[in-house]
Amino acid sequence: MAFGTSQKTSRLFAAEFLIGLDDGDAFRTAGLSYPTKFDLGKSLELPYSAEWFAIAPGAPFGQNPKLGILHPSLMRRARVAFEARGR
Numbered sequence: 001m002a003f004g005t006s007q008k009t010s011r012l013f014a015a016e017f018l019i020g021l022d023d024g025d026a027f028r029t030a031g032l033s034y035p036t037k038f039d040l041g042k043s044l045e046l047p048y049s050a051e052w053f054a055i056a057p058g059a060p061f062g063q064n065p066k067l068g069i070l071h072p073s074l075m076r077r078a079r080v081a082f083e084a085r086g087r
Contacts, residue, residue: 001052003042006034014084015041017077031068040081 009018019027020035027035046052053065070078 001044001046003039004036005039006036009035009037012037013039013041015039015081015086017074017081019074023071023074026071026073029069029071030074031066038078038081040078041085 009020012018016037016039018035018037019030019032021027023030030036055063055065056067
């Protein structure tokens, strides 16, 4: 789990990466409503269980709490941010 915010997306630090409107299909595939930056320096591991992840009220995305995926075109960007953690 990584911290994500739609605030101050024009300023990125080393361990952060942005998924924005310019990413086209990758933005839509992520299931985001707004351009969002993720800070991989602020992350932790959580078990994929009902204790930590629940289906949204009304189940607008089906019987799965997952809203989107990280598109393959963003993997390099995410890896660079991941490798920058702790620098």
